[in-house]
Amino acid sequence: MQEFLGELGRRLAEKWFSLLVLPGLLFLASTAVAVIAGQQRWNDWSYLIRRSRDYAADLDKQPAVTLVLAAVGVLLAAAVVGLAAGGLAGVVQRLWLGDWPRPLHPLATRLTHRLQERWKNCDAAAQNRISLAEPDRPTWMGNSIGAVRTRVELAYDLHLAETWPLLWLIMPETSRTEVDHVRSEFNDAARLGAWGLLYLALGAVWWPAFLIGLATCLTGWRRGRTAIDGFSKLTEAAVDIYGPCLARTLGLGSGNAPLDPKTGMLITLLARKNT
Template sequence: MTMQEFLSELGRRLAEKWFSLLVLPGLLFLASVTVAAVVGQEHWNDWSYLIRRSRDYAADLDRQPAVTLVLAAVGVLLASAVVGLAAGALAGVAQRLWLGDWPRPLRPLAARLTDRLQERWRNCEDPVAQNRISLAEPDRPTWMGNSIGAVRIRVEIAYALHLAETWPHLWLIMPETSRNEVEQVRSEFNDAARLGAWGLLYFALGAVWWPSFLIGLVTAFSGWRRGRTAIDGFSKLTEAAVDIYGPRLARVLGFGSGGVPLDPKTGLLISLLARKHA
């Protein structure tokens, strides 16, 4: 493949991704905004009214010059992309909220919720019920945040390994198939957060057209459920990666043979190397 063919293929794939992630969902949302603006709360279920008004608008468009129609179409595509970018930014906010990284105004509430979860976890006598709360003592106000936090705590208890500092080293020695699996569930979490963000936008549109409330609730809930599933898979894969490839990392760094499981002494040496004794 020549460089020109490579760049052409790359441009095509980027255009497809840009259209599927930004433009297409944005067009659907703009269509909903248009319906909401036309029918409002008063005619929310009057489809004959919507059809009649749509025919009037279509007749007005037919009388416009071709240049105006082309510019309008370009404007709609750009507006769709802008809405898609806004949903992407909102998805980042949703991820932080799901993972328990709440902004300063919400931190007192986060602290109270975390305290309640810790109390429930400590007083729970049924191990199965306790694990449903968290696999380790909760330190975040949300289940997703505690699912990730439990991996860090369990790895540190078992191997004295500080996961945040050593994960990049572990990632470099993992086979491509294993990295692809981790990246896949991470991508699923991103998609779930984006779906939840679209749900919030539709929910806000309900102020103009109340059926959009229902669309937003269903969409946001679906995104949240998918997010839980993705985080559960991501947490399990991360912990499994430490168990399986931790001994190999110890061998590569010169701290073990690679043929036996990690022990706390070796894990601490790896952590110290990763942190550069900081």
């Protein structure tokens, strides 16, 4: 047990360092450069090196205890910045998925209506590039998830919001691992986008940080699209493959019969407990 707890602690420490502290240290270093150089001396590396040497010389004069406390303070500050980026990642996810806050509802409504008009007035191939079902969100990622919900409901009369936990419980470990993996990739992409936003804000002090933030945001967004595409496909495939098994497990299907709308509706009613 002690070996297990020790290994668990080591893994948690490694994850904590890689997800929070290391990116936080990089951001703090960028912030230090931004504060020292500013907008006027953004590319004056000789000035930056000179000021850095001055700070290092001042630190050499401090007692060891002060240096240790300063190092601990920097690590804690990096962790705090990492936690802030993690919290901001949730906001990024909501924006990407089209779940926008109330002040942005009018804009979301206009963008959604525009997407719906485009979707209705183009051919099948162009429709699929926009969304596999009629858009109901202002973003591609949100519509990718929404299309799964719509297609499953149309094909099987199965409401994923209520029945997905049941389906998850009967899926084999390998399938759940695949779904968890792409979901984790989406979380990582959103966290990368959150760091990009922080660097964009730092651009107000040192404009090269704006370029770093823009590149980081775009990279996170592209990775998020890829992850959501994989997540949507795996979710729909899970319903197609394991839906009949769920019906048999619940006593609503028999043999190798495929899932049909009648059975899907019964599963939904059971999941809702007739509420």
